[in-house]
Amino acid sequence: MAIKLEKPDQYKEFLDKFDVFLFDCDGVLWSGNEPLPGVKDTMELLRSSGKQIIFVSNNSTKSREDYMKKINAHEIEAKLEEIYPSAYSSAIYVKKVLKLPEDKKVFILGEGGIESELDRVGVKHTGGTDASLRRAVNSDDLNTIRPDPSIGAVLCGMDRHVTYLKYCMAYQYLQDPNCAFLLTNQDSTFPTNGTFFPGSGSISYPLIFSTGRTPKILGKPYDEMMEAIVAGVNFDRKKACFVGDRLNTDIQFAKNSGLGGSLLVLTGVSQESEIYEKDAPVVPDYYINSLGDLAKKA
Amino acid sequence: MAIKLEKPDQYKEFLDKFDVFLFDCDGVLWSGNEPLPGVKDTMELLRSSGKQIIFVSNNSTKSREDYMKKINAHEIEAKLEEIYPSAYSSAIYVKKVLKLPEDKKVFILGEGGIESELDRVGVKHTGGTDASLRRAVNSDDLNTIRPDPSIGAVLCGMDRHVTYLKYCMAYQYLQDPNCAFLLTNQDSTFPTNGTFFPGSGSISYPLIFSTGRTPKILGKPYDEMMEAIVAGVNFDRKKACFVGDRLNTDIQFAKNSGLGGSLLVLTGVSQESEIYEKDAPVVPDYYINSLGDLAKKA
Known part of the structure; x- marks a missing residue:
């Protein structure tokens, strides 16, 4: 109650x-x-x-520094070591739990926050904010994008620059059962500008449905x-x-x-009435x- | 048996x-x-x-004319009236079953085949191959993209130029319960170049997961x-x-x-052994x- x-x-x-x-x-x-x-x-x-x-x-788009600035901008005191965005928990997971070998890279379907946090823990990565992947697929891509043993994990987060090219790359890397499938968080929507748009969990779904694999989820x-x-x-x-x-x-x-x-x-997503619904999840x-x-x- | x-x-x-x-x-x-x-x-x-x-x-990327050319290119005889790609069945559905009012448009998350077939049956459309939607979302988009009563249906198919901007638009249109949610086909993968890449069903999944709506599927x-x-x-x-x-x-x-x-x-996806698997779907x-x-x- x-x-x-x-x-x-x-x-x-x-x-x-x-x-x-x-x-x-x-x-x-x-x-x-x-x-x-x-x-x-x-x-x-x-x-x-x-x-x-x-x-x-x-939110996986921001690093801890980014978040600290955002929190401070609202005149709220915050120290770096108090801040845990999912980009950070994901980097910790790759480094400490997955123990990704040094010769392997993470392919990021996501934004700069993940890159910053992986850099900090010393994990190599590709994809992410690479502007050369924000283009249409061509027939050369379809002939050459294949499983790649140098990619040890595909890490998906929110990506407002997602393209079919990135999906094709991640899909092929995930054909290798030794390539881990990680998701910063499964939020279906992304609250912004007084409304919602598709969130990280939604962005990752083409890979879940096409590969039939279940990602390890590293957020709340x-x-x-x-x-x-x-x-x-x-x-x-x-x-x-x-x-x-x-x-x-x-x-x-x-x-x-x-x-x-x-x-x-009650200033965000869930409403008071939902607490009292018969099928309230929690x-x-x-x-x-x-x-x-x-x-x-x- | x-x-x-x-x-x-x-x-x-x-x-x-x-x-x-x-x-x-x-x-x-x-x-x-x-x-x-x-x-x-x-x-x-x-x-x-x-x-x-x-x-x-x-395959929803091709119109019937496109398909006829492709079939003929393999020296197989085919007449236009013998050809049924899902772009065509989808257009027929919008026109004859949905009976979309003349002042409403279809927002297409898909390619040219759907546009051609909707044109032929006289249904207005937007999205699709519009090159101006192949770009990053900006804050003006996030402030202005909202449900639009002129959009009577969101029709998703294979889209090799999918962007987060298109997902944001479709997501907002689908907030209107009067806006129909249609899918040319639910294929999880797209076979090409001797391998597979994510297919139409996979491309549509961000909308299924973020809106919680179930699309009407118009293909096999x-x-x-x-x-x-x-x-x-x-x-x-x-x-x-x-x-x-x-x-x-x-x-x-x-x-x-x-x-x-x-x-x-046995020259495509399913293998002989699958017929005899205990959980063979059919x-x-x-x-x-x-x-x-x-x-x-x-």
Whole structure:
């Protein structure tokens, strides 16, 4: 049963219960490029109360530096080591779990954030923002694009420059069963400019359907992402609360990774009515109209 | 139980049983751009025996004229009214079943074949081969692309120039529940140049996953396509045999549309062993190593 935070003593009890707050960003801290009211005050309240803060995002287009700039632009304090976009958790996975041999490369169907994070952990890559792949397929491509033993993994994220040429390359590399198939996150939509457009999970689907393979998903709600976070920031999962705007990613992530609590904010994707639907995929421990209410009413 | 045609009396019995032969093209008549041995002789044998011949293809990139040229290039006789690519069955569906109002347009995620066939039946369209959509999305697009009541249907086929911009447009149009969602065919792969690349069904998947909508599929193995064929060429389905190289499209199509028979050729996608697999999706009535064997051994 989800508890709606409305009264001051409920806020206080909620804040006292957790030492660590992990935040989804878009729909929680801001919406598109617009700040959400009171968020800055709430974040300052948490900092001054000595809470540990971690920023988590399934958005794979940005590196941690990019994210830090974006968070700071909303006048929210953030340090690099507090920021976990899926580009970073994916790079950690390739380096530490997959242990990609040094002579192998990652083929990226995605944007610059993934490239930056792979560079930082010293993993070679191809594809990604390579402008020469933003063109039509020609018959020479169809004759020459074939499985390539130098490609050890295909890593898919959000790619606003996706082309059939990139799909053809990734499809052929994935014919090799030794080539890993990785996905930064499975979000079906990408919230921006007050609406939605197809997201990373959707962009990757041509490869899932054509190869018949199931990718390893490295973003929320999968525990792989929490493993990456805990590897960087050591904390007691039971004293941590995940704050997000989507039931099927954020709140599910809190459950999948065994966190002590979850808080849904109603400033993003999921609506209050969805919590009470018979087939609600998962229910938050707490919910609140807006993150800003915490500072306003506590 | 599938019967393998091997002896002359089996060939004769098979040929006597049917008046109409419907052929899938790629993998049956040719492979990529290469002719398959003996096919020309088999087609001439059928013509000289007074059999009716129909060419069927899920390839949506070509119009009927394009296909006629391709068939003739392999020295196989074909008339325009014998040719049914999925671009044509899709156009017929939009015009006759959907009865798209004259003030509405079809947004095409696909190639020129669909445009030609929609032009012929007098249906307005946008998207398709429009070169101005083969570019990156910009922030102006994200602010302005929204549901559009002038778009009555999104029709997806194979599109080797697919871009995120086109996906964004189609995604927004499909937010309008009155906008129909159509797919020329669901083939996961596109056989060419001796290998495979992602096919029409795969290209459409970002829209299926992001919108949560299920498209109406207008190619094999769905009966909608046979309805279009029978509307053009009147014949007794029980005296007709479908000849193809894929169990889950061609042979399933013969079953779904109530044809009298089906013949699998082993020169394309499905292999002999698949017929005998425990989970074979569907089994042909007859199978043969190569279509050319019919003329050689009959």
